[in-house]
Amino acid sequence: MRKYELIEKTTKDSELKSVSCNKCGIKHVFRGEDHEREWQDNMFQSFKLSFGYGSKFDEEQWKFDLCEGCLIELVNSFVYKPEGYGE
Secondary structure (H helix, E strand, C coil): CEEEEEECCCCCEEEEEEEECCCCCCEEECCCCHHHHHHHHCCEEEEEEECCCCCCCCCCEEEEEEEHHHHHHHHHCCCCCCCCCCC
16 A cells, blocks of 8 residues: 655655555655665555456456565465566
8 A cells, every 4th residue: 555645846746655565564654865765665566456347356456565575475375486486
């Protein structure tokens, strides 16, 4: 789950304020310059799922974030690991 805060500039922009893992709830509040925020954001992965017509979740869209620990836990539960995992 990502929270944004409007920032005052010549135009109205938003910057990432915090990220929380949707599974375990760990939260990271971003501080510092843009490049530092980008590096900190790499500790989380964002997912967006779109379900098609006829699916049990017909035309729903889900967005969520996982920390690296929860992502590893999820991937380790797979019968077939993703390409490149563990290399």
